[in-house]
Structure formats: structure tokens, C-alpha cells
Amino acid sequence: MPRINTEAFYQRAIEKYGITAEGVHWNSTQSQEHRFSILRALLPPDLTDVTLVDVGCGFGDLYLFLARQQALPKQYVGIDVIPTMVEQARIRTGCEILQCDVLADNLPIADYYLCSGAMNTLTRQETFCFIERCFHACQRGFVFNLLDGIDCSDVFNYSNPNTIVTFAQEQLGSQAVIKQGYLRDDFSVFLPRL
Template identity: 45%
Template sequence: MPKIDNKTFYSSAIEMYGITAKGVNWHSKESQNLRFEIILEMLPEVMSDFSVADAGCGFGDLYLYMQKKRRVPKEYIGIDTLVDMYSIASERTGCEIVVADICKDSLPSADFYICSGAMNVLNDFETHLFMQNCFRTCRVGFLFNVLYGDKRSETYNYLTKTKIDKIAADLGVAEVIFRDDYLQDDVTVMFKKSL
């Protein structure tokens, strides 16, 4: 069973906060941007050589942030399960947005798969499936941020380094890079493939 109903979780936030960081259940625009900045620091400097799939793209904020920082990829594909997100992200980014369940559906190929926060409300089984599908579909690496630690929550999904390392081992990840020096209870991780 999912930790919570994903559709209700996001739809109620959109209704309450609109097309803002809080509308996709981030604490603030500043914390969302800090997570995006860490993602950019872990990606190649020249993104124009690479394609990116944004797993759980929400409103397309990651793409807009990449645009602002002049780090736009060769191709950007947003993926989200919610039709509301699809419509908003399509309009805001002008990029290809796909409606898909990342845990179950066939995914478009990309050099990098990126997920910022979309796994925070999944259960352990769904998290493993999500990571597995993203890592198997990417050509270079899967970069994600999640809530970090051994806290128990009825709503949120916290992962420990031990859990992340075990998933990486199960998936045959060639290299795992951790960044946990930017926000309390948050980690950004790169699963790299051997090239």
C-alpha cells in the first residue's frame, strides 16, 4: 500500500497554494531551489550534451531553474502521474511531458534521470521500483533527493544510507555519490552506470 494517496496529496496542495513550491508540497521556494542547486552541482557542467528525464516533474520547476542557471539539457522530458501536473508543466516549459506511473510504466530513455522529492511519499517497495525503473532506463546516471534518516512517518518516506546502499547493490550501480551537507534530513544521491 502507498503511504498516502498521491493524487490527493498533490491535488489538495495545488488547490491550497497554486503553482508554487508549496503547491508541490515543498516547505519553501528557497529549499526547493537549494535542492535544485545541489542537483546541478552533481551534473556535468555542460548539460547541452545530455538529455534529462525529470521523474515526478510536477510543474516543471527543475527545467525552469536549469534555464535560469543557463544549464539547459539537450533534451528535457518531464514525467508525472497527475494530469494536472502534465498540463501545467507542458505550458510552463514548452517541453515534452509524459503522463506515466514511474513504478509501473515503460519510460522514455534519457542520459540522466532526475527525481527531486517525488519519492518522499512512497513506501519502501514503491521506492525500490521507482529507483529500479529510473536507473535501468537512464544511460549515464540516476540523480535523486529524498528525505534522509531513520525517522518513522505515516506520510513521509525517510531513507538511510544503508537502505540506499542496499538498493544500489541490488541494481548493480557502478558508483554511488552522496551529498548530505545542505539541509537537515535531506540527501542527494547519484547512481552512476559504468560507461
């Protein structure tokens, strides 16, 4: 059973904050972009020959961040389950943005998958399923972030980095690279395909 009604959760934020970082439940544009910079550093330096799927792309802010950094991939595809976000991401990026449920629908194949924040309201089992499905849809690696802490919230999904390392090794055969210490209660992960 889902932790929350995801569409209602995000729709309330969009109605309150509009097409902003806060509208996708980040504290600020600065914290959102700080997370993007950490995830970007886990990808190859040159993305010009890379296909990238942005899972939970929201309003397409990662694409706009990469464009400002002059680090756009060869092909960018966004995925989101919220219709308003899909519509806005298509307008803001001009890219292919798919409306689908990562836990249930077919996923496109790409070199890398990236996810910033889209697992923050999932249950533990949904999180493992989400990671596994994205990992199997990428050819070179999956980069994502999670909230760091004890999972005792009714809304947010907190994880322990060691749990993710163990899951990656035992279930996916991947040696997880973990980045911590850049923001309180947050960590980032790179799962390479071996």
C-alpha cells in the same frame, strides 16, 4: 499498498497554494531551488549534449531553474502522474511532459534521470522499485534526493543513506555518490551507470 493517495495529497496542496513550490509540498521556493542546485552539481558541467528526464517534474520548476542558470540540456522530458501538474508543466516549459506512473509504465531512455522529491511519499518497496526502474532507463546516471531519517511517518518516506548505498551496490552494481549536510533531513544521490 501505497502509503497515501498521491493524487489527493498533491491536489489538496495545489488547491491551497496554487502553482508554487508549496503546491508541490516544498517548504519554500528557496528550499526547492537549493535541492535543485545540489542535484545540478551532481550532473556534468555542460548539459548541451545531454538528454534529461525529470521524474516527478511537478510544474516544471527544475526546467525553469536550469533555464535561469543557462544550463538547459539538449533535450528535457518531464514525467508526472498528477494530471494538473502535467498540464501546468507543459504550459510553463513548452517541453514534452509525459503523464505516466514510473512504477508501472514504460519509461523513455535518456542520458540522465533526475528526481527531486517524487519519492517522498512512497513505501520502502516502491522506493527501491522507482530507483531501479529509473536507473535502467538512463544511460549515464540517475540523480535524486530523499528524506533522511527513520521511516516512521504515515505520510513521508524517510531513508538512510547507507541503505541506498547498499541497495545500489548489491542490486544495481552502481557505486552511489552521496551528498549530505546541505539541508536538515535531506540527502542527494548520484548513481552512475558503469
